[in-house]
Amino acid sequence: MIFLITGAAGFIGMSLSKRLLEEGNKIIGLDNLNDYYDVQLKKDRLEILKENENFTFYQLDLADRQAVEDCFAKENVDVVINLAAQAGVRYSLKNPHAYVDSNLVGFVNILEGCRHHKIKHLIYASSSSVYGANTKMPFSTNDGVNHPVSLYAATKKSNELMAHAYSHLYDIPTTGLRFFTVYGPMGRPDMAYFSFTKKILAGEPIKIFNNGEMMRDFTYIDDIVDGIVRLLDHPPKANPEFDRENPIPSASYAPYKIYNIGNNQPIKLMDFIETLEKHIGIEAKKEFLPMQAGDVKATYADIDDLQQTTGFKPTTTIDDGLKQFVDWYMEYYHKN
Numbered sequence: 001m002i003f004l005i006t007g008a009a010g011f012i013g014m015s016l017s018k019r020l021l022e023e024g025n026k027i028i029g030l031d032n033l034n035d036y037y038d039v040q041l042k043k044d045r046l047e048i049l050k051e052n053e054n055f056t057f058y059q060l061d062l063a064d065r066q067a068v069e070d071c072f073a074k075e076n077v078d079v080v081i082n083l084a085a086q087a088g089v090r091y092s093l094k095n096p097h098a099y100v101d102s103n104l105v106g107f108v109n110i111l112e113g114c115r116h117h118k119i120k121h122l123i124y125a126s127s128s129s130v131y132g133a134n135t136k137m138p139f140s141t142n143d144g145v146n147h148p149v150s151l152y153a154a155t156k157k158s159n160e161l162m163a164h165a166y167s168h169l170y171d172i173p174t175t176g177l178r179f180f181t182v183y184g185p186m187g188r189p190d191m192a193y194f195s196f197t198k199k200i201l202a203g204e205p206i207k208i209f210n211n212g213e214m215m216r217d218f219t220y221i222d223d224i225v226d227g228i229v230r231l232l233d234h235p236p237k238a239n240p241e242f243d244r245e246n247p248i249p250s251a252s253y254a255p256y257k258i259y260n261i262g263n264n265q266p267i268k269l270m271d272f273i274e275t276l277e278k279h280i281g282i283e284a285k286k287e288f289l290p291m292q293a294g295d296v297k298a299t300y301a302d303i304d305d306l307q308q309t310t311g312f313k314p315t316t317t318i319d320d321g322l323k324q325f326v327d328w329y330m331e332y333y334h335k336n
């Protein structure tokens with residue numbers, strides 16, 4: 001199979017590309033290597049992928065319509081996995097236009113590529129942040145998500161709507177994945193667990209919002225990759241029996257599906273920090289602050305649907321996962 005993986009130099013994109021390469025597939029990786037966070041980390045991830053001769057890399061911007069068209073025209077892609085995006089909730093308050101360029105304009109370019117090149121399955125990253133102001137737990141794909149609290153979340157919800165239009169119009173099987181706080185080795189420096197580790201080691205205080213009254217469904221990277229790989233065998237199919245009078249939001253008469261992909265075991269932020277302190281071997285200096293704009297207090301995924309379709313079951317405990325992360329961090333930044 002030939003896969004186009006966008007955001008291949010990113011955290012999830014690199015881990016997924018590595019796994020699919022190991023299974024003997026050909027990967028076309030695409031990334032613009034932007035400087036939202038440490039570019040060297042992105043380059044180091046790419047170096048790992050480039051060791052495999054079945055990996056081809058395009059450095060280009062998803063918002064560059066012609067470049068994306070040329071890439072689709074040149075490569076004979078079977079399946080597209082769109083992970084490239086401007087990520088981050090808080091940054092969308094500072095730089096909203098970056099989200100429109102990468103997540104909306106870029107996504108239309110991907111959809112058009114899928115349309116004109118008869119792509120067999122488009123899998124794309126949505127986010128748990130689409131649940132926005134919802135408080136009913138666990139978050140279910142059968143609940144409406146019409147109250148986003150950040151532009152980031154609004155672009156991800158828009159991706160789901162755009163995908164539906166293309167599934168309807170051009171019969172493209174599309175699967176949207178709402179990821180729940182993914183963490184692990186070679187992870188994202190803009191995420192709390194990563195910056196906490198840096199600060200704890202430097203003896204600097206860590207900022208804990210909403211006075212630590214937060215719950216997150218942290219999901220280990222290998223579990224996420226496993227879930228995506230399982231879905232490759234399950235492209236959604238058109239369903240003429242779909243009940244249009246009572247339409248559930250996560251499915252359709254068109255070949256369209258939305259899944260949560262999370263751990264289904266939310267943990268308290270303070271417990272997470274305690275586990276991190278244990279593996280680093282240092283107690284953090286803590287600065288407690290109020291809730292931040294755009295943030296949500298809790299995320300908790302209902303993953304029954306994904307479990308039923310694919311047998312997906314996350315197996316990594318927070319303890320094991322954070323140990324893997326801290327071990328990697330210490331080695332990568334030569335801290336031991």
Ligand SMILES: NC(=O)c1ccc[n+]([C@@H]2O[C@H](COP(=O)([O-])OP(=O)(O)OC[C@H]3O[C@@H](n4cnc5c(N)ncnc54)[C@H](O)[C@@H]3O)[C@@H](O)[C@H]2O)c1
Nearest residue numbers: 007009010011012032034061062084085102125179181182
């Ligand atoms: N990591 C998480 O916890 C999490 C949670 C929810 C959703 N997501 C979504 O999953 C996807 C992957 O996340 P990640 O954690 O690997 O993020 P990441 O930032 O590490 O990876 C995204 C990659 O896309 C690239 N990129 C960004 N804009 C681009 C553009 N316009 N053209 C080409 N490349 C571009 C970046 O350079 C980066 O390497 C994203 O869509 C993100 O929004 C992630």
